[in-house]
Amino acid sequence: MIPWQHPWKLQAKASLFIILIVGGAILVTELLHQYYVAELAKDVIHSKSLVLLRQIGARFQSEKQFHNGTLREKYLNDLMSRNPDLIFLRVYAKGANPGEPPRLLTQAGATENESSEIPLLVIHTFQFEEPQGRFHNQPGDDRLKLATPLAIQGQTIGVIYAEYWTGQLTTITRFFLTWSLIISVIMGFGIVLALNFFLYRHVIRPLGRLKAGLADVEKGQWATLVPIGKTDEIGDLARQFNSMAQQIQEVMRENASLNQELGQARDVLQTRVEEATSELRQRNEELAAVNERLSIAQRDILRQQRLAVLGQLVATIAHKIGTPLTAIFGHLQLLQEDPHLSPEVLERVRTMLKQTDRLTHSIQDLLTFTRTPTISVEQVSLPQLIDQSLLLFRPLLQEHGIQGHTHFAPDLWSVQGDAFHLQEAVNNIIDNAIDAMPDGGQLTMQARNAEDTAETGPEVILDIH
Known part of the structure; x- marks a missing residue:
């Protein structure tokens, strides 16, 4: 949970704290004062009223006098005339039989608007x-209700019930309490002002000087000193601040000297490091060059070793394959000269001769692997080369249910290249197409002339799909 912090300054906080303390003290004191005055006034009124009621009771010397209605009314009217605060008086007697409620005998005063019910105070008495006794406080109707027993020869024969108007005393009490509150507030305000003035003069202003000094030190003004005007704790704090500022100033001078010496040492060290780095860089470059030459020499040795082993292997294979291949080639040549062959068979024999010759070239390439291969660039007819490849793969195409189709532009240009390697590329394409269509399909090979531009020259585009 983030602590709540109000951006008030120390004096505002201290003033608020003082106001709360003084205000709380005044409020508590005033409440206690009001309660004490009110209770004291009630006690005074209650005591005086009881004395008056007992004076009436003392006039009845016998039970006969008590039951004399004329005498009772005379006593009550006399008491009403001498006490203007009395609202009305009533005299109750016990019920005729046990368990019956008290009986109203006589009443005097303003009883027109009063209830005729027997008050609870009479029953309790x-x-x-x-x-x-009980005070009845309502706006505009402040009164005291009293009931006192009337005893003759130690036996209670009746109760005198009276109600007093206490509004005037309540008004006077409230007026007194109001002025008491005003005087307390004025005194509290004066106390707050005095405490604030003392706080500002002896705490806030010296702390403000210390704060300004700290701000100057924070800006780098190490020679800042705070004036010492007191010998109390604030003055001790100012002296300690000045001592701290002087020590910081000395430390900063020492740090500046050390930084200068460190700067010089750093420059010397940097120069030496640069020299050592330059020398190390030169040695690294020399070592890299030696490693490069060594790596090239190792690669050359490994290549020569691989070529020597491969040459021996290829020579053995070429010798094993070359002899029967030469015999096959010779028989095919003889078969080609047979005049009884049909054109279709003759075309197949020629295709076999070309493929045998191609195989011979492949063996020758293996034999010359260690040498740079020789490429024979010539004018090649692309339609003728593609037809020969399709004728070679016709049995395989028929076996997989693939139909081969060609379409060549009538004015198709010849291409410059090695016929043997071009034939190899087309054969590989057809072989891959057979693998890609295991369920049969159509293989179409088209060739057309591309635009002749100055950058690329004449080109032929071969589409296979």
Whole structure:
């Protein structure tokens, strides 16, 4: 959880803290004061009222006087005339039989708007035989309700019930408490101002000087000193700050001297490192050149060894294959001269002669592998070369259900190249096509002339699909 921080300054925080403390103290004191005054006033009123009621009770010397209605009314009216705060008075007697409620005997005062029900205080007074009282505080209707037992010869024969108006005393009490609150607020405000002035003069202003000094030191002004005007803790803090600033200044001078010496040592070391690096770079280049020459020599030796082994192997294979191949080639030549051969068979014999000659060339290439191969560049007819390849692969194409088709432009140019290698390329393409169509299909080979440009010259485009 991130702690809440308000951007107030120290003086504002201290002022708020002082206001809260002083305000809280004033509030608590005033509440206690109001409670004490109110309770004291209630006690005074309650005591005086009980004294008055007991004075009435003291006038009844016998039970006969108590049951004299004229005498009761006289006593009540006399008490009402001498106490303007009395609202009304009532005298209750016990019920005629046990368990019956008290009976109202006499009443005096403004009872027109009052309830005729027996107050609960009267019942409690008969029950406990002790005075009962309760304040009734409502806006515009502040009164004290009292009930005191009337005893003759130690026996309670009745209860005197009275209600007093306490509005005037309540108004005076409230006025007194209001002015007391105002005076407390003024005193609290003065205390807050005095504490704030003391705090500003003895804490905030010296701390502000220290803060300004710290800001100057942070900017690099190491010679900054704070004036010392007090001998208290703030003054000690200022002296320690000045001592710290002087020590920092000395350390910075020492650091500057050390940095200068380190700079010089770094320059010398850098020069030596550059010299050593240059020498090491030169040695590395020489070593790389030697490694390169060694690598080339090793490759040449390995190549010569491989070529020597391969030459022996190829010579053996060529010798084993060359003799029967020469015999086959001779018999095919003799067969070609037979006048009884049909044109189709003669064409097949010629194809076999060419392929035998091609095989002979392949053997020759193997024999000359160690030498640069010889390429014979000549004018080659692309349609004738493709037809020969299709004729060679016709049995295979028929076996796989593949139909071969050719389409050549009438004015198709001849191409420059090695006929043997071109034949090899076309044969490889047809062989790959047979592998790609195991379920049969069509193999179409088309050739057309491309545009003759100055950059590429005349070209022939061969499409196979």
